[in-house]
Amino acid sequence: MNKLILGRYFPGDSPIHKLDPRAKMIAGIAFIFISFMAKNGQGLILLWLFTFFVMSLTKIGFRVFFRGVRPLIWLILFTVFLQILFTAGGIIYFTWGPIKISEFGLINALFIFSRFVTIIFVTTAVTLTTKPMELTDGLNFLMRPLRFLHVPVDELSIMLSISLRFIPNLLDETQRIMDAQKARGAVFGEGSLFRQMKALVPIFLPLFSGSLNRGEELANVMDVRGYRSELPRSSFRQLTWKIKDTVCILVILLLIAAFAVLNLVID
Amino acid sequence: MNEQIIQVKDLTFKYEPAKNNTLSSVSFAVNKGEWLSVIGNNGAGKSTLALLLIGLLKPQSGSVFVCGMPLNEETKWTIRRHAGIVFQNPDNQFIGATVQDDVAFGMENLNMPVEDMRQRVTEALELVGMLEHREADPSRLSGGQKQRVAIAGVLALHPDLLILDEAFVMLDPRSRRELLATLKQLRAEQGLTILSITHDMNEAAASDRILVLKNGSVANSGLPADIFSEEMDVEAPFSERLRRLLMSKERRTPESYLTESEWIQWLCK
Amino acid sequence: MQIRLNQVSADYQLGPVHSPRVLQDVSLQIAPGTFTAVVGPTGAGKSSLLKVLNGLLLPKSGWAEVGDIKIDSKTSKKALKAVRKHIGMVFQFPESQLFAETVEQDISFGPLNFGASPEAAHDLAIKMIRQVGLDESILQQSPFSLSGGQKRRVAIAGVLAQEPEVIALDEPTAGLDPSGKAELMSLFKQWNKCKRLTVILVTHDMETAARYADDAVVMDQGKVVYHGSVRSLFADSEKLNRWQLDVPEARRFQLAFETYSGIRLPNVCLTEEELAEALIGVGRV
Numbered sequence: 042m043n044k045l046i047l048g049r050y051f052p053g054d055s056p057i058h059k060l061d062p063r064a065k066m067i068a069g070i071a072f073i074f075i076s077f078m079a080k081n082g083q084g085l086i087l088l089w090l091f092t093f094f095v096m097s098l099t100k101i102g103f104r105v106f107f108r109g110v111r112p113l114i115w116l117i118l119f120t121v122f123l124q125i126l127f128t129a130g131g132i133i134y135f136t137w138g139p140i141k142i143s144e145f146g147l148i149n150a151l152f153i154f155s156r157f158v159t160i161i162f163v164t165t166a167v168t169l170t171t172k173p174m175e176l177t178d179g180l181n182f183l184m185r186p187l188r189f190l191h192v193p194v195d196e197l198s199i200m201l202s203i204s205l206r207f208i209p210n211l212l213d214e215t216q217r218i219m220d221a222q223k224a225r226g227a228v229f230g231e232g233s234l235f236r237q238m239k240a241l242v243p244i245f246l247p248l249f250s251g252s253l254n255r256g257e258e259l260a261n262v263m264d265v266r267g268y269r270s271e272l273p274r275s276s277f278r279q280l281t282w283k284i285k286d287t288v289c290i291l292v293i294l295l296l297i298a299a300f301a302v303l304n305l306v307i308d
Numbered sequence: 309m310n311e312q313i314i315q316v317k318d319l320t321f322k323y324e325p326a327k328n329n330t331l332s333s334v335s336f337a338v339n340k341g342e343w344l345s346v347i348g349n350n351g352a353g354k355s356t357l358a359l360l361l362i363g364l365l366k367p368q369s370g371s372v373f374v375c376g377m378p379l380n381e382e383t384k385w386t387i388r389r390h391a392g393i394v395f396q397n398p399d400n401q402f403i404g405a406t407v408q409d410d411v412a413f414g415m416e417n418l419n420m421p422v423e424d425m426r427q428r429v430t431e432a433l434e435l436v437g438m439l440e441h442r443e444a445d446p447s448r449l450s451g452g453q454k455q456r457v458a459i460a461g462v463l464a465l466h467p468d469l470l471i472l473d474e475a476f477v478m479l480d481p482r483s484r485r486e487l488l489a490t491l492k493q494l495r496a497e498q499g500l501t502i503l504s505i506t507h508d509m510n511e512a513a514a515s516d517r518i519l520v521l522k523n524g525s526v527a528n529s530g531l532p533a534d535i536f537s538e539e540m541d542v543e544a545p546f547s548e549r550l551r552r553l554l555m556s557k558e559r560r561t562p563e564s565y566l567t568e569s570e571w572i573q574w575l576c577k
Numbered sequence: 578m579q580i581r582l583n584q585v586s587a588d589y590q591l592g593p594v595h596s597p598r599v600l601q602d603v604s605l606q607i608a609p610g611t612f613t614a615v616v617g618p619t620g621a622g623k624s625s626l627l628k629v630l631n632g633l634l635l636p637k638s639g640w641a642e643v644g645d646i647k648i649d650s651k652t653s654k655k656a657l658k659a660v661r662k663h664i665g666m667v668f669q670f671p672e673s674q675l676f677a678e679t680v681e682q683d684i685s686f687g688p689l690n691f692g693a694s695p696e697a698a699h700d701l702a703i704k705m706i707r708q709v710g711l712d713e714s715i716l717q718q719s720p721f722s723l724s725g726g727q728k729r730r731v732a733i734a735g736v737l738a739q740e741p742e743v744i745a746l747d748e749p750t751a752g753l754d755p756s757g758k759a760e761l762m763s764l765f766k767q768w769n770k771c772k773r774l775t776v777i778l779v780t781h782d783m784e785t786a787a788r789y790a791d792d793a794v795v796m797d798q799g800k801v802v803y804h805g806s807v808r809s810l811f812a813d814s815e816k817l818n819r820w821q822l823d824v825p826e827a828r829r830f831q832l833a834f835e836t837y838s839g840i841r842l843p844n845v846c847l848t849e850e851e852l853a854e855a856l857i858g859v860g861r862v
Binding site: 214217218220221222223224225226227228242243244246247250251 | 628631633654658661662664665666668669671673674675676677686687690691721735736739
């Protein structure tokens with residue numbers, strides 16, 4: 042649980058930390074599309090260079106980023122091997138029944154691996170440098186167009202921000218209940234799958250009932266403090282778009298242009 | 309006559325499947341600027357009373373007037389702008405991601421302009437002595453600090469009335485003392501009306517008047533000194549526990565409740 | 578059961594954040610049958626000390642000994658389970674650990690985990706529910722239907738049911754009203770006196786420490802800075818001040834009286850009963 046890097050905030054004052062969350066999120070989403078523009082060797086190199094540039098700007102150790110990839114590593118390797126084993130074309134190095142290791146297979150695998158990992162690195166760079174509440178503010182802004190489709194954007198974002206606020210409490214509570222049941226002789230993570238599942242009941246039941254109580258109290262508090270979803274609310278936290286945010290977006294546009302040029306020239 | 313901030317008349321309430329009334333025919337009033345402590349054993353109906361006063365529960369019969377307005381579904385939102393409540397669990401009433409966000413929550417709900425909110429957040433945090441922690445997130449605060457932030461959230465709305473529903477009960481003795489000092493200071497500087505439901509007898513002793521609830525009815529009401537002397541089965545502050553103990557040993561004791569320094573002077577007479 | 582800590586250092590590893598050492602070179606011996614209060618400012622390492630005793634936090638260096646079982650960084654899960662059988666832990670707000678369908682099942686959880694037969698667990702449930710001052714009829718109810726005070730007692734009965742020789746309490750009376758608090762603490766005191774149950778109590782409340790404990794351990798910044806009798810701790814105002822510990826009310830009254838009157842009471846008073854006797858002794862009441 043504590044090994045999960047995605048969604049964790051690393052305090053700092055790097056240039057990336059100081060960007061407006063809206064700029065970071067737009068750039069992060071744009072990068073996902075950009076990664077699909079890398080279609081040749083030069084593009085691949087540019088993709089990696091940009092990724093490492095962003096990572097080093099955050100002033101957070103690369104080790105942290107590698108740990109962020111770890112939970113997904115099997116999924117990545119699985120996809121990579123599928124590509125290697127089942128793509129045909131170019132020089133064939135090895136054949137065994139339906140399985141062929143071919144030039145195209147290897148190249149495809151390399152591209153897929155690179156896209157996967159650079160996307161994870163860049164999005165991790167965004168989440169590591171942005172406070173959860175800034176993320177919700179940014180999300181609220183990005184979802185604004187959905188209001189016209191009658192999506193309750195403001196309610197969703199207040200729900201999200203309260204949920205994020207209570208994650209540390211929930212983790213503490215889980216740890217506390219786990220310790221308490223261990224002290225009563227419970228053993229976790231041993232025996233058959235069924236036994237392991239059964240051992241979790243004494244953790245999840247109290248956690249669930251505790252969360253229900255908490256939710257009820259929280260609803261009361263919001264009610265007496267005058268929260269009414271049907272009325273307009275002002276916002277204490279204000280996002281301010283600065284020159285460096287514009288620069289960030291320009292850099293992304295530049296990157297798109299660079300890929301477009303590369304693809305044109307090399308084709 | 310003093311202006312009355314709260315008037316409760318013949319308030320009766322029952323949780324539905326239960327047979328007995330949790331509160332039966334409770335009547336009392338709180339004057340402007342008064343600090344009233346409501347005490348009573350577990351199950352005496354204290355917390356139910358708090359929920360009724362702020363409109364989270366509806367009484368079977370009787371009426372509640374807050375700031376001159378009858379409390380009902382239409383007026384409850386207006387009343388909540390004039391009367392704030394702090395509950396017992398410090399964690400479950402912290403809504404904002406940081407101290408200042410939490411204080412601002414009530415004002416955001418009133419759609420207040422940002423500049424006003426900033427000013428009021430600063431003022432309110434200053435009053436409870438939490439200004440230096442304005443950027444802190446709740447995981448870095450003690451229970452007592454969280455309760456002071458909750459009080460700041462109420463103060464920011466410039467209320468006439470602060471209701472405390474066992475706001476001290478989850479705190480350790482030191483945090484209680486600090487919170488009590490904050491309350492005394494707020495009372496002195498702001499002339500705030502306080503209704504506090506409490507088990508903490510040091511807090512009750514510091515208030516102007518005590519209301520004793522027993523089995524859902526008002527059993528007594530009066531000055532702390534009188535209540536501690538008259539209601540011998542009510543928990544009391546240390547000096548009174550000492551007096552009661554000596555009385556049971558049939559020793560010479562002061563006639564009635566004395567504060568600690570009065571006691572010591574009496575001993576040296 | 579003898580408890581020893583020998584130069585124990587420990588810390589938590591929370592993801593990427595490495596907490597500073599929560600325990601530093603702690604050496605401590607707690608004799609069987611004693612009632613020890615562990616006090617000190619927030620974050621001094623009091624709760625971590627309890628966790629080390631129970632094998633929930635393993636020493637980075639040094640070792641702890643519970644009876645003849647040694648706990649260090651390499652102790653096996655099986656040995657830890659044996660330790661946990663001997664040391665009952667009551668965490669803060671223990672009612673939050675209740676989970677079973679009936680009170681009886683919840684109380685039996687510990688004994689069954691530690692290898693008791695279902696019949697023995699059943700008998701223990703009946704015995705323990707009485708010990709915590711609740712009626713047997715409650716055993717078939719759902720723990721979630723009980724009042725807050727009852728839930729806490731059920732949780733404590735569940736810990737007692739594993740028949741520990743040591744009971745470690747972390748703020749067991751937090752959130753209770755004064756009478757509920759006094760009732761619960763008297764129960765612990767009674768088990769300590771009559772059954773020679775070793776009690777280790779972590780608390781912020783000096784009144785409780787002064788009234789119920791015999792010995793005190795003061796912790797400050799991960800170290801044990803005092804281990805001795807409760808009375809000599811509270812007699813020393815300079816020490817209390819240094820470690821930011823409150824003076825118990827009776828003692829505060831005594832000091833104020835002594836300063837005002839110039840009369841010295843014969844002994845250090847920790848409770849109103851002792852103060853009353855002392856005042857009678859000097860002929861003031």
